[in-house]
Amino acid sequence: MPVRLHAADPASLHPVPGVLLGPVSAGIRKAGRRDLLLMTLSPESRVGAVFTRNRFCAAPVQVCREHLGQMAPRAFIINTGCANAGTGVAGLSDARMTCEAVGKALGVPSEAVLPFSTGVILEPLPMERLLAGIAPAQQALQPDVWSVASETIMTTDTVPKASSRKILVDGYPVVVTGISKGAGMIRPNMATMLGFIATDAVIRADLLQLLTEEVANLSFNRITVDGDTSTNDAFVVTATGKAGHAEIEHADTPAYRELRDGIAEVAVALAQAIVRDGEGATKFITVQVEEGRNESECLQVAYAISHSPLVKTAFFASDPNLGRILAAIGYAGIADLDVTGLRLYLDDVLVSEQGGRAGSYRESEGQRVMQQEEITIRVVLGRGNARATVWTCDFSYDYVRINADYRS
Amino acid sequence: MPVRLHAADPASLHPVPGVLLGPVSAGIRKAGRRDLLLMTLSPESRVGAVFTRNRFCAAPVQVCREHLGQMAPRAFIINTGCANAGTGVAGLSDARMTCEAVGKALGVPSEAVLPFSTGVILEPLPMERLLAGIAPAQQALQPDVWSVASETIMTTDTVPKASSRKILVDGYPVVVTGISKGAGMIRPNMATMLGFIATDAVIRADLLQLLTEEVANLSFNRITVDGDTSTNDAFVVTATGKAGHAEIEHADTPAYRELRDGIAEVAVALAQAIVRDGEGATKFITVQVEEGRNESECLQVAYAISHSPLVKTAFFASDPNLGRILAAIGYAGIADLDVTGLRLYLDDVLVSEQGGRAGSYRESEGQRVMQQEEITIRVVLGRGNARATVWTCDFSYDYVRINADYRS
Numbered sequence: 136m137p138v139r140l141h142a143a144d145p146a147s148l149h150p151v152p153g154v155l156l157g158p159v160s161a162g163i164r165k166a167g168r169r170d171l172l173l174m175t176l177s178p179e180s181r182v183g184a185v186f187t188r189n190r191f192c193a194a195p196v197q198v199c200r201e202h203l204g205q206m207a208p209r210a211f212i213i214n215t216g217c218a219n220a221g222t223g224v225a226g227l228s229d230a231r232m233t234c235e236a237v238g239k240a241l242g243v244p245s246e247a248v249l250p251f252s253t254g255v256i257l258e259p260l261p262m263e264r265l266l267a268g269i270a271p272a273q274q275a276l277q278p279d280v281w282s283v284a285s286e287t288i289m290t291t292d293t294v295p296k297a298s299s300r301k302i303l304v305d306g307y308p309v310v311v312t313g314i315s316k317g318a319g320m321i322r323p324n325m326a327t328m329l330g331f332i333a334t335d336a337v338i339r340a341d342l343l344q345l346l347t348e349e350v351a352n353l354s355f356n357r358i359t360v361d362g363d364t365s366t367n368d369a370f371v372v373t374a375t376g377k378a379g380h381a382e383i384e385h386a387d388t389p390a391y392r393e394l395r396d397g398i399a400e401v402a403v404a405l406a407q408a409i410v411r412d413g414e415g416a417t418k419f420i421t422v423q424v425e426e427g428r429n430e431s432e433c434l435q436v437a438y439a440i441s442h443s444p445l446v447k448t449a450f451f452a453s454d455p456n457l458g459r460i461l462a463a464i465g466y467a468g469i470a471d472l473d474v475t476g477l478r479l480y481l482d483d484v485l486v487s488e489q490g491g492r493a494g495s496y497r498e499s500e501g502q503r504v505m506q507q508e509e510i511t512i513r514v515v516l517g518r519g520n521a522r523a524t525v526w527t528c529d530f531s532y533d534y535v536r537i538n539a540d541y542r543s
Numbered sequence: 544m545p546v547r548l549h550a551a552d553p554a555s556l557h558p559v560p561g562v563l564l565g566p567v568s569a570g571i572r573k574a575g576r577r578d579l580l581l582m583t584l585s586p587e588s589r590v591g592a593v594f595t596r597n598r599f600c601a602a603p604v605q606v607c608r609e610h611l612g613q614m615a616p617r618a619f620i621i622n623t624g625c626a627n628a629g630t631g632v633a634g635l636s637d638a639r640m641t642c643e644a645v646g647k648a649l650g651v652p653s654e655a656v657l658p659f660s661t662g663v664i665l666e667p668l669p670m671e672r673l674l675a676g677i678a679p680a681q682q683a684l685q686p687d688v689w690s691v692a693s694e695t696i697m698t699t700d701t702v703p704k705a706s707s708r709k710i711l712v713d714g715y716p717v718v719v720t721g722i723s724k725g726a727g728m729i730r731p732n733m734a735t736m737l738g739f740i741a742t743d744a745v746i747r748a749d750l751l752q753l754l755t756e757e758v759a760n761l762s763f764n765r766i767t768v769d770g771d772t773s774t775n776d777a778f779v780v781t782a783t784g785k786a787g788h789a790e791i792e793h794a795d796t797p798a799y800r801e802l803r804d805g806i807a808e809v810a811v812a813l814a815q816a817i818v819r820d821g822e823g824a825t826k827f828i829t830v831q832v833e834e835g836r837n838e839s840e841c842l843q844v845a846y847a848i849s850h851s852p853l854v855k856t857a858f859f860a861s862d863p864n865l866g867r868i869l870a871a872i873g874y875a876g877i878a879d880l881d882v883t884g885l886r887l888y889l890d891d892v893l894v895s896e897q898g899g900r901a902g903s904y905r906e907s908e909g910q911r912v913m914q915q916e917e918i919t920i921r922v923v924l925g926r927g928n929a930r931a932t933v934w935t936c937d938f939s940y941d942y943v944r945i946n947a948d949y950r951s
Contacts, residue, residue, distance in 0.1 A: 189873035191870055191872060223899020224897070256869060257900050448942070464599060469598065489632070490631040534852070539856050539857070
């Protein structure tokens with residue numbers, strides 16, 4: 136059961152001028168479900184992208200990196216059901232062949248096509264079925280099917296993930312719409328499983344790349360379900376340049392910040408949706424670490440808490456066994472941490488200070504907060520002015536069930 | 544269900560001359576079970592010890608470190624049910640008061656007593672009941688109750704853990720007997736939850752400390768259940784000096800190596816027992832990484848695999864979803880890893896090479912190995928001559944159940 140997450144109303148997902156979507160069923164893994172999405176971008180579109188840092192990165196990720204170095208993309212081809220990862224040279228050849236077929240169909244060079252795959256690792260892409268799906272996907276191209284597109288890219292997701300905003304950039308109306316997928320094998324560096332955001336804003340290509348990285352660090356790089364960094368993670372921002380405002384040429388301008396904040400808002404919604412739909416999740420947990428010496432040590436503490444199976448199972452049980460949080464802070468790797476100087480809060484309840492249980496703490500208060508569906512763990516380190524926030528979920532029977540049964 | 548683990552036959556656990564054990568029920572947490580163990584050491588005993596590196600280390604760990612700096616220990620007092628961690632200055636005072644009471648009862652300075660606690664964090668030690676248990680523990684002191692002692696220190700353990708050997712040192716018979724406890728919150732640095740080994744060997748104090756560290760790195764520092772480093776971990780080796788051989792005065796001698804290997808054998812058995820009894824474990828998994836540039840990168844890869852919830856749930860399901868192992872190798876943090884140069888084996892079955900599935904691999908073969916209760920994951924990095932081995936277990940519904948219910 137996802138935590139307070141519902142499919143977006145299709146009418147709330149604004150089309151992005153210059154972007155068309157073709158979602159179809161190609162029978163990649165299971166018959167009778169949409170599993171192949173073609174996205175086309177108008178000429179002059181710019182694309183920023185960040186990818187997994189996993190050394191076993193999938194063949195499509197390698198081809199994406201190659202193609203991005205050669206020309207501006209005109210199309211994305213996205214399949215679910217098979218990750219085309221751990222597939223060696225055959226996998227690379229399959230990814231390239233897919234781009235050639237899409238390029239030929241659209242009349243663009245194959246280097247203008249970016250391939251994305253998600254699903255099971257170590258199995259070959261079913262090329263015949265995938266290639267057969269390209270023509271129907273092209274015929275299906277429409278501007279206003281973001282909702283169907285978000286369903287098409289799902290794997291173990293239980294709710295499709297899409298978000299959309301209308302913002303003002305430099306006084307002009309701009310649209311930002313995105314979709315994402317992912318529910319397990321979720322850990323930053325980089326990103327989520329797959330996230331695609333499009334906008335009609337006008338921005339120089341190098342600034343769009345900077346913006347993509349900044350937004351990733353505020354959203355997809357701040358979520359974790361199980362600490363597993365996927366082989367296929369990708370977050371891509373497309374700007375079609377169809378809006379009326381002047382091109383954004385500097386990062387230090389109000390227009391850049393307006394666009395970045397609008398895209399970040401959509402990205403945070405998409406990233407949080409992944410945690411809310413985390414495999415087996417019953418609780419949405421915000422881990423907020425404050426007063427660290429630097430952001431990096433705040434993140435170390437936040438991830439130690441977020442990845443602890445003991446913390447996560449205690450939240451699943453609504454059991455205020457909060458010493459497990461202290462243990463995780465203690466092994467987070469801050470060598471000179473003075474544990475008597477930090478404070479731990481559960482929402483507004485002070486749980487621990489001076490190295491022990493707070494005098495004011497009552498188990499009934501901890502129990503009350505633990506019953507909630509959304510909980511903030513707040514750690515005040517008392518060492519400096521840096522802070523960081525990570526979003527995660529609890530660890531339930533269903534996580535085990537989902538991941539034990541995934542392929543069957 | 545522990546994986547091929549049975550309580551040791553009490554008759555197989557040899558008494559160690561100079562060591563007496565007093566296991567009693569003090570009602571620390573639950574009535575009607577033994578939960579307090581007094582261990583006394585004859586004069587002239589030497590002690591080596593390694594402790595958790597968790598910054599939130601428990602009060603007893605802090606007091607152990609203090610006392611070890613002051614004099615040779617004459618007694619250990621070990622309670623289960625409450626960890627006395629996250630208990631601030633009150634917890635320190637409780638640990639010191641415990642040592643004073645034991646010291647007074649035995650007629651030794653309180654600094655000659657080492658306190659150990661395991662159980663729930665963030666709750667105060669029930670001092671009245673604990674102190675009341677010391678006199679009965681003293682009356683119960685006997686040399687031949689290692690089996691009962693191993694039951695006394697259990698928490699979520701389902702099987703008591705004890706191991707014993709008779710070895711030869713310098714041609715003289717020497718006894719090595721030990722007990723350990725722990726089933727969750729298990730990750731190296733340092734050690735297990737609690738491990739106590741005693742021998743009647745004769746060895747200089749500084750060499751015993753060196754030996755203890757060497758043995759820890761071959762045993763308790765090579766196991767992981769859930770990646771959570773406890774606040775209370777301790778591994779203690781006592782040498783009573785009652786055996787007939789000449790004192791070991793150099794590490795570079797056959798006698799040192801004989802003793803170290805004998806103690807390591809017992810320590811590995813005790814450490815592996817903790818994994819076999821890992822919370823909810825149904826599989827015992829050996830992760831063996833070879834041909835790394837150095838031991839440290841081999842360990843990085845071994846732990847990435849051992850800590851991946853996706854890998855662990857796949858093993859629980861006996862599902863050869865082995866791409867998850869490649870993904871874990873890929874995010875283990877070796878920046879210049881060439882994934883096309885490594886090989887992955889499941890027992891004797893070659894699963895992956897050249898960045899993809901091995902041509903010879905058949906899913907039926909992977910399936911066959913996955914059905915076993917004991918499995919070796921072997922990663923051959925092809926980068927050098929270093930190697931490392933880690934022992935872990937799978938991740939099941941029962942891990943969640945045990946940790947969601949622990950306090951209730």
